[in-house]
Amino acid sequence: MLNLNKLDFTALEVFRRNYLKWVQDVKLYLIANNLRPAIEDETDNLVGEAEKATVMIFIQRHIHDALQTEYLADEDPRGLYVTLADQFDHQKDIFLPKARHDWQHLRSQDFKYVNEYSYEVCRIQSLLRFCNETLTE
Known part of the structure; x- marks a missing residue:
């Protein structure tokens, strides 16, 4: 069955290609809607059933149909979020060494235009920043 509702951002693919972007989008959306405690550790925050259901519906809508079936x-949004993280979160272990390698071997003379070089600098820096932030969480 296809998701016919308009999504807030791209759904998580089965092949994990967009996990890092997806997890960032989910966190930002939940923060903006004051729903992030539903996926955080439950020791300090009490989340109502309505909030949990809202987050669960949101996450289910933003994952591929095959993952929805799996x-x-x-029924718990934190459990689903942790399960998805366990399955897909190893990508930062792949991207971080590559980003560090790209940063160490970045040379301006390899680019024809300055804006191409600037774009590559920003891409590598944002990937490094994202990987370092997710490692410290």
Whole structure:
């Protein structure tokens, strides 16, 4: 079954290609709507059932249909979020060394235009920043 509703951002793909972007979008959306405690550790925050259901619907809408079927039994948004992280979160282990390598071997003379060089600098820096932030969480 296809998701016919307009999504707030691209759904998580089965092949993990967009996990890092997806997890960042989910966190930002939940922060903006004061729903992030629903996926955080439950020791300090009490989240109501309505908030949990809202977050669960949101996450289910933003994952591929095959993943929706695979995680159909999950009813807790934190449990689903942690399960997805366990399955897909190893990507930063792949991207971080590559980004560090690209940064160390970045040379301005390899680019024809300054804006191409600037774009590459920004791309590598944002990838490094994102990987370092997710490692410290």
